[in-house]
Every structure is written in C-alpha cells, then in structure tokens.
Amino acid sequence: MPVYIVLLGAPGAGKGTQAAAICEHLDLPHISSGNIFRENINNRTDLGKTAKSFLDSGDLAPDNITIAMIRERLSREDCSRGAVLDGFPRTPTQALALDEILSEFQGKVDVVPFIEVEENLLIARLTGRWTCRAKGHIFHEINNPPQEPGICDFDGSELFQREDDEAETVAKRIRVYLEQTKPLIDFFDDKGLLKVIEGSQPIRQVTAELLSILPKVS
Ligand code: ADP
Numbered sequence: 236m237p238v239y240i241v242l243l244g245a246p247g248a249g250k251g252t253q254a255a256a257i258c259e260h261l262d263l264p265h266i267s268s269g270n271i272f273r274e275n276i277n278n279r280t281d282l283g284k285t286a287k288s289f290l291d292s293g294d295l296a297p298d299n300i301t302i303a304m305i306r307e308r309l310s311r312e313d314c315s316r317g318a319v320l321d322g323f324p325r326t327p328t329q330a331l332a333l334d335e336i337l338s339e340f341q342g343k344v345d346v347v348p349f350i351e352v353e354e355n356l357l358i359a360r361l362t363g364r365w366t367c368r369a370k371g372h373i374f375h376e377i378n379n380p381p382q383e384p385g386i387c388d389f390d391g392s393e394l395f396q397r398e399d400d401e402a403e404t405v406a407k408r409i410r411v412y413l414e415q416t417k418p419l420i421d422f423f424d425d426k427g428l429l430k431v432i433e434g435s436q437p438i439r440q441v442t443a444e445l446l447s448i449l450p451k452v453s
C-alpha cells in the first residue's frame with residue numbers, strides 16, 4: 236500500500252525544509268504544490284498563466300486547477316510507493332478531493348504532521364528565506380545560511396528571494412492561511428490523523444521529532 240504524508244503548517248513553518256529531509260529518509264517524492272505552480276509560471280504554461288496573479292498577490296489559486304494539477308502529479312509512476320505532500324491540501328474542498336484521488340490509487344492519507352510555529356517567528360523566516368533557482372532547495376540567511384551567500388550548497392545554482400516573501404505579501408499569506416487552511420487542523424484531527432510537531436525548535440530537532448512519528452514505507 237502506498238504511504239501518503241500531508242505536511243500541515245503556516246507559510247514559513249518549515250514544510251519544504253522538512254519535506255526534503257523526510258523524502259530523503261523514506262525515499263518518497265516531495266510534492267510541493269507551490270513548486271509546481273512556480274515551475275509552470277517559469278515555463279509560461281497555460282496553468283502558469285492562470286496561477287500567476289494568485290501567487291503574486293498571496294491568494295490561493297482556485298481549487299479546481301490546483302486539484303487537477305495534484306491529481307496529475309500523484310498519478311505518475313514515481314508516486315507508486317506514496318508521496319510527501321507539502322502545501323496541499325490548503326482548503327477543505329482540496330482535502331475532500333485528496334481523499335477521492337488517493338482512493339483511486341488504493342491509498343489514503345496516513346498521517347498529518349502539523350508543524351506548529353509561533354506566529355511571530357513566521358515573518359522573519361519568510362523574509363529571510365533564500366530559494367534555489369534550479370531545484371527549490373531552501374536556505375535562511377540567519378537560521379540556515381548557505382556556505383557561500385547566493386549559491387545553493389547542493390547544486391551550485393543561484394539563490395533568489397521569492398517575490399511573495401516580501402513583507403506585505405507575507406502578511407497576506409499568513410491571513411489567508413488563518414482563514415482558509417487552519418480549519419484543516421480540526422478536519423484531520425477529527426479523523427485521528429493529526430500529529431503536532433513543535434516547529435519552533437532548530438531544524439534538526441524538528442526533523443528528529445518528525446522521523447519518530449512517521450510510518451514505515453515498504
Ligand atoms: P514552508 O515550506 O512551510 O513555507 P520553509 O521550509 O520554506 O517553510 O521554511 C521557511 C524559512 O524558515 C526558510 O528560510 C527555512 O530555512 C527556515 N526554517 C525552516 N525551519 C526552520 C526552523 N526549524 N528553525 C529556523 N528556521 C527554519
């Protein structure tokens with residue numbers, strides 16, 4: 236049976252950072268809806284053209300296009316043992332759609348680690364984030380700096396600051412999270428799937444806590 240892990244948390248909670256660590260450990264693909272949108276925007280696909288204004292403004296992209304995008308991604312061969320989802324679902328409609336999609340692959344959501352971080356840490360995390368142009372590797376100018384400023388440790392590509400990590404858009408994204416995504420905490424808790432992870436700790440400690448609660452993957 237495939238294993239599906241859904242990482243939940245505010246923007247800046249550390250979902251992308253921790254997804255990379257978990258995926259390496261469990262040898263599962265990292266499915267980041269934000270990364271897929273950004274790839275489509277860079278490649279000027281129709282999906283990218285539709286999504287761009289939403290990402291730029293810090294709003295959520297419409298459910299229908301987001302759900303179709305994730306359905307397509309999860310149907311690929313590399314997800315046959317499961318996947319780590321980062322940034323999807325973000326609305327109750329998406330959460331219900333995910334159940335349907337996974338049932339098509341004889342799977343279900345297995346566990347939902349909720350990376351809980353004090354709200355006052357989020358803005359500094361996002362405005363100090365540097366992202367790798369080639370593969371989306373994530374750094375922070377203070378908390379997790381690259382060895383050489385502006386250069387990705389893993390693939391040598393350029394690091395850039397996302398436009399939506401500028402302070403005003405960050406504030407908007409946090410508001411959108413509180414209004415539209417936070418209700419998913421209760422949604423998954425009611426199903427007995429939620430595991431609260433103390434995300435204000437240093438990165439390595441968060442990773443250790445996460446690895447201790449994850450299921451085995453065959
Ligand atoms: P998300 O994917 O949830 O938006 P990221 O993983 O991109 O969050 O992390 C946001 C920023 O915070 C990045 O710059 C990252 O390096 C930094 N970061 C992530 N986890 C921690 C942590 N536990 N402590 C300090 N900084 C962190």
Ligand code: AMP
Nearest residue numbers: 268269289290294295296301322323325
């Ligand atoms: P992220 O990389 O997760 O911070 O997402 C960046 C942006 O992509 C968000 O602010 C949204 O505009 C869009 N996005 C990512 N995931 C979703 C989703 N599940 N539903 C709607 N919009 C999304």
